[in-house]
Amino acid sequence: MNATINNEQQLYVYQHVEGYSCWGFAPAFSETTALAQRLQREDLLPDLGEFGQLSVLDKHQSLIRLAAGVDLGTWFDPKTPTAVRKILEQLRKSGERVRLFLGDTDSGLSWLDEFDVIGRIGRSCGTLKVPLLIGDESDAGGHAILDACLIRIQRLSDGEDLYRHEYFHLPDMNLTTDSNHPYPYVILVEGETHARFARQAQACHWMAFMAGEVTQPLA
Known part of the structure; x- marks a missing residue:
């Protein structure tokens, strides 16, 4: 396995011919645990002492090999309700x-x-x-x-x-104008510039789309 550990960012880092990819300690541990439970392989369950260790990846690879040819259905993140x-x-x-x-x-x-x-x-x-x-x-x-x-x-x-979600909500959004800019209609999100538009109708449509009040984005 060509992987290293970045403890500062809590990532496994893989080196490929094309470059690098990474996988977080937490999702790696969670998925390995879920897969071991699904396949009923307690011997391959990672314990908390292995969190952030390469042994978690070793167990994950072993589980993937065991799962080959097994119909697991759609695989969801363990945290998905x-x-x-x-x-x-x-x-x-x-x-x-x-x-x-x-x-x-x-x-x-x-x-x-x-x-x-x-x-x-x-x-x-x-x-x-x-x-x-x-x-x-x-x-x-x-x-x-x-x-x-x-x-x-x-x-x-x-x-x-x-x-x-029970508490679904949007961040604070406000529409303001900046006449000195070629895109004068500005949407502020939590007080920071988030998007600009040439026309007010476009800005209003974008805000409505974010809220789910219209189902199609701007053309």
Whole structure:
């Protein structure tokens, strides 16, 4: 295994021919634990003393080899609520298009993601088939969903919330103007410039999209 440990940032760092990739200590430990439990291999369960050690990666690799050919269904982050898992699976089977809102799952605060948030639900290939968001009807693939960070799932056809965090809310947003700028309509988020627009209608549409009041972003 070509991996090293970065204790300062709590990351495993992998070196590849193309460059480097990393995996956090916490998600590595969590996924290895969940996989060992799913496969009923207590001998490969990492203990707390191994947190941040290469032995966690060794156990993870062993578990992945054992899981090859085993149908584990859709693989969700261990922190993903059961309600979210059920809804994503229903959407994967129905093919309905949705809008995903990501944010802090403790407070319900939206991260105001505006790109790669609309599409239908699919799942990846491989041993751990993670949920994907497929952005275009013609696409054969998509990108992995941060399913543990979902705070709202909205159906596009009618705007209905299929899932909504109990405390879902937006950060403080205000629309102001700056006549000396070519994009004079400024959206402040928590007092800081977040976005600029040439027309007021565009700025208002963006704010409405962030709130889920309209289901389509600006064209």
